[in-house]
Amino acid sequence: MVKQTIQIFARVKPTVRKQQQGIYSIDEDEKLTPSLEIILPRDLADGFVNNKRESYRFKFQRIFDQDAKQETIFENIAKPVAESVLAGYNGTIFAYGQTGSGKTFTITGGAERYSDRGIIPRTLSYIFEQLQKDSSKIYTTHISYLEIYNECGYDLLDPRHEASSLEDLPKVTVLEDPDQNIHLKNLSLHQAATEEEALNLLFLGDTNRMIAETPMNQASTRSHCIFTIHLSSKEPGSATVRHAKLHLVDLAGSERVAKTGVGGQLLTEAKYINLSLHYLEQVIIALSEKHRSHIPYRNSMMTSVLRDSLGGNCMTTMIATLSLEKRNIDESISTCRFAQRVALIKNEAVLNEEIDPKLMIIRLQKEIQELKDELAIVTGEQRTEALTEAELLQLEKLITSFLEDQDPESKLEVGTDMRKIHHCFHYLKKLLNDKKIHRQSTAPSENKDQNCREPLKEEEYKKLRDILQQRDNEINILVNMLKKEKKKAQDALHLSSVDRSQLSHGQSSPFPPGNPDGPKTLPFSASTQALDSSTSPYRSSLLHRKTGMREEMSLGRQEAFEIFKRDHADSVTIEDNKQILKQRFAEAKALGESINEARSKIGRLKEEITQRHVQQVALGISENIPVPSMPDQLEEKLRSQLEEEKRRYKTMFARLKALKVEIEHLQLLMDKAKVKLQKEFEAWWAKEATSLQVNSPAVTPSNHVKPFPQMSEAQHERSQPLSNKSDVYARKILPSPGPLLHSQEQSSPGAPMENSIPERPVSSVPLTGDSQTDSDILAFIKARHNILQRTAGLRCSTRDGPFPLWHAES
Ligand code: ADP
Numbered sequence: 001m002v003k004q005t006i007q008i009f010a011r012v013k014p015t016v017r018k019q020q021q022g023i024y025s026i027d028e029d030e031k032l033t034p035s036l037e038i039i040l041p042r043d044l045a046d047g048f049v050n051n052k053r054e055s056y057r058f059k060f061q062r063i064f065d066q067d068a069k070q071e072t073i074f075e076n077i078a079k080p081v082a083e084s085v086l087a088g089y090n091g092t093i094f095a096y097g098q099t100g101s102g103k104t105f106t107i108t109g110g111a112e113r114y115s116d117r118g119i120i121p122r123t124l125s126y127i128f129e130q131l132q133k134d135s136s137k138i139y140t141t142h143i144s145y146l147e148i149y150n151e152c153g154y155d156l157l158d159p160r161h162e163a164s165s166l167e168d169l170p171k172v173t174v175l176e177d178p179d180q181n182i183h184l185k186n187l188s189l190h191q192a193a194t195e196e197e198a199l200n201l202l203f204l205g206d207t208n209r210m211i212a213e214t215p216m217n218q219a220s221t222r223s224h225c226i227f228t229i230h231l232s233s234k235e236p237g238s239a240t241v242r243h244a245k246l247h248l249v250d251l252a253g254s255e256r257v258a259k260t261g262v263g264g265q266l267l268t269e270a271k272y273i274n275l276s277l278h279y280l281e282q283v284i285i286a287l288s289e290k291h292r293s294h295i296p297y298r299n300s301m302m303t304s305v306l307r308d309s310l311g312g313n314c315m316t317t318m319i320a321t322l323s324l325e326k327r328n329i330d331e332s333i334s335t336c337r338f339a340q341r342v343a344l345i346k347n348e349a350v351l352n353e354e355i356d357p358k359l360m361i362i363r364l365q366k367e368i369q370e371l372k373d374e375l376a377i378v379t380g381e382q383r384t385e386a387l388t389e390a391e392l393l394q395l396e397k398l399i400t401s402f403l404e405d406q407d408p409e410s411k412l413e414v415g416t417d418m419r420k421i422h423h424c425f426h427y428l429k430k431l432l433n434d435k436k437i438h439r440q441s442t443a444p445s446e447n448k449d450q451n452c453r454e455p456l457k458e459e460e461y462k463k464l465r466d467i468l469q470q471r472d473n474e475i476n477i478l479v480n481m482l483k484k485e486k487k488k489a490q491d492a493l494h495l496s497s498v499d500r501s502q503l504s505h506g507q508s509s510p511f512p513p514g515n516p517d518g519p520k521t522l523p524f525s526a527s528t529q530a531l532d533s534s535t536s537p538y539r540s541s542l543l544h545r546k547t548g549m550r551e552e553m554s555l556g557r558q559e560a561f562e563i564f565k566r567d568h569a570d571s572v573t574i575e576d577n578k579q580i581l582k583q584r585f586a587e588a589k590a591l592g593e594s595i596n597e598a599r600s601k602i603g604r605l606k607e608e609i610t611q612r613h614v615q616q617v618a619l620g621i622s623e624n625i626p627v628p629s630m631p632d633q634l635e636e637k638l639r640s641q642l643e644e645e646k647r648r649y650k651t652m653f654a655r656l657k658a659l660k661v662e663i664e665h666l667q668l669l670m671d672k673a674k675v676k677l678q679k680e681f682e683a684w685w686a687k688e689a690t691s692l693q694v695n696s697p698a699v700t701p702s703n704h705v706k707p708f709p710q711m712s713e714a715q716h717e718r719s720q721p722l723s724n725k726s727d728v729y730a731r732k733i734l735p736s737p738g739p740l741l742h743s744q745e746q747s748s749p750g751a752p753m754e755n756s757i758p759e760r761p762v763s764s765v766p767l768t769g770d771s772q773t774d775s776d777i778l779a780f781i782k783a784r785h786n787i788l789q790r791t792a793g794l795r796c797s798t799r800d801g802p803f804p805l806w807h808a809e810s
């Protein structure tokens with residue numbers, strides 16, 4: 001058992017403006033615990049908490065200032081936790097801080113650069129690396145990803161659901177068993193055999209989370225996300241399994257609102273926006289107070305899920321993320337205060353070991369077999385499952401002669417075979433029963449019957465019956481266990497079959513065809529499996545989601561999307577990443593070729609060595625001199641060359657593996673960025689469509705077209721000269737469908753239609769919002785317009801109507 005208080009760390013987010021100095025200072029001189037001092041600017045100090053206090057000092061295990069790299073954060077905070085998880089203890093790392101202070105950046109990582117990857121991908125990398133190194137145990141890794149919003153849990157990884165809103169995701173509920181263990185119903189667990197598979201799951205979950213977020217639910221700010229790595233390990237042949245869980249938690253923004261009408265006392269009166277953070281605080285207060293017997297875990301889902309992490313069987317670490325700008329001072333102080341409380345909580349982590357019933361059955365079966373074998377040796381008889389006909393016949397003969405034998409000392413000798421003993425008893429019982437029935441019908445004599453019984457046999461019979469009973473019980477237990485296991489296996493099979501259905505999207509490997517399949521003699525061929533394993537289903541499900549959306553788009557919309565994409569702020573990142581990806585691909589390809597070369601060289605060298613060896617031996621024989629005791633110079637040289645080449649191969653192979661992880665990560669970042677882009681485009685499109693319907697259509701559509709959101713200043717300027725072009729394009733693409741229908745209504749019934757195709761649309765047909773219906777409406781309007789125009793053209797010879805829109809599309 002390891003007793004430990006929750007470790008607290010602080011991380012200060014880089015400030016945008018540099019002149020924010022003087023707000024805080026970090027004191028690391030103190031040998032034991034470093035401290036963070038937050039200094040209140042004078043203007044803020046007035047009317048704030050307590051006028052006399054101008055600075056606050058908080059102690060942390062370590063404080064990471066603005067320039068701390070993700071790598072440093074991982075090494076110092078996450079790695080020790082990952083190590084204890086590998087040793088079999090539960091671990092939790094949670095980030096706490098106001099929105100925008102860097103929780104997601106710290107836990108998951110930035111969306112742009114590979115170097116910005118956060119604790120989750122780095123921990124996965126580390127764990128899988130360690131698992132590969134340790135061949136003394138058999139490990140299994142599962143991943144789950146839970147989002148808690150508004151006291152409801154959602155499974156971010158269920159592959160059966162194409163989520164477009166939070167409600168589409170399967171709801172997860174908390175169940176508590178009689179032993180007060182928490183179970184999460186509906187939260188799917190996915191086995192991840194490699195780092196790549198686990199990474200894909202992370203990105204799948206993040207993408208689901210992003211897609212489910214709306215301006216209304218503000219999920220990224222208001223929800224908690226718990227990414228869990230479930231690790232189990234056992235030694236080969238042992239039935240004892242160790243389970244450890246690592247929760248990596250990105251909490252909701254900790255910002256609070258002040259109670260209105262209360263001046264001054266802002267900090268003490270401030271209330272969480274997020275109710276479950278309030279309950280988290282309650283739990284933490286309860287835990288940090290001595291002699292509190294009741295801890296209100298049950299009040300909220302999050303505290304139930306994290307029950308072990310808070311004051312329980314877990315090694316827990318908190319990262320307080322701080323955005324130390326002037327306007328955030330009060331939130332930063334709250335965060336630090338919270339951390340100080342957390343630091344008082346004591347946890348007791350124990351090794352979670354249990355006997356795996358499946359393994360137990362296997363072991364018992366093995367034991368039975370061994371006993372049978374032993375028995376066969378002792379009795380000198382090979383045993384089959386059932387007694388043979390001949391054996392049965394022989395037994396019956398024995399019983400008959402035993403019964404007929406008048407000698408009171410006579411014995412029924414059937415040996416030590418329990419089956420034979422059982423059979424004798426059954427046979428005797430049957431005989432007895434038959435006799436009883438016979439007696440009953442022919443006035444039986446009790447005395448005689450009693451005389452037949454031998455008290456000694458009775459005792460033996462009872463003993464054997466007890467043994468029989470025990471065996472029956474054992475068999476029942478085993479059968480039950482087997483049933484349970486079978487069910488589990490079926491469930492797992494079901495899950496995996498669902499997973500497999502996602503696999504349909506194949507993905508071309510980013511690696512050159514000359515993939516390094518290590519020569520068999522090299523000791524690291526196992527690792528090639530990791531390289532060769534094809535992309536997991538989860539990534540393809542990400543891609544599927546993306547393309548699925550594209551397929552529904554009309555041509556015009558696709559075109560609009562292309563332009564939207566071009567002008568989007570993220571496109572720079574996507575482009576950058578594309579370039580980096582290209583470089584990495586090229587590098588991987590070159591490396592792949594070098595590896596192949598090295599491999600053939602290794603082959604050649606080996607052949608040369610063998611040849612040389614054979615030559616030497618042959619020479620020895622033909623000249624009749626013994627094989628030289630001095631080592632052959634040339635062979636030595638060849639051998640050292642071989643070693644050198646093997647080393648080179650190994651280095652390149654390791655590099656290729658690292659490259660693969662990086663490429664995978666970059667691809668996932670890009671996929672995610674693309675999905676995000678798509679989502680924003682859909683939102684923009686919908687908004688434009690409604691605003692066009694609401695606004696008076698007398699205004700030219702170009703007047704409504706707002707610049708694309710998220711366009712950076714520079715990009716906006718860049719796109720200015722194009723404004724004319726974009727007007728045309730906007731007119732062309734925007735779903736302003738209805739001029740014709742309405743123009744028809746507008747033309748008074750008296751006025752003949754053929755004379756009055758209006759110059760300008762006057763109103764529009766409302767769209768339904770359902771894409772299929774809307775495109776049908778548009779198609780109808782278009783067709784109608786074409787016909788009308790053709791008629792009008794015939795009559796007025798004005799073929800060129802006022803609606804370039806339709807021509808452009810037809
Ligand atoms: P939170 O999850 O706490 O709301 P985020 O992690 O989303 O905050 O951070 C807000 C923004 O600040 C993001 O754009 C993120 O990339 C950036 N950011 C946060 N921390 C850092 C850091 N240490 N270095 C660089 N950028 C950061």
Ligand code: MG
Binds near residue numbers: 220
């Ligand atoms: Mg966040």
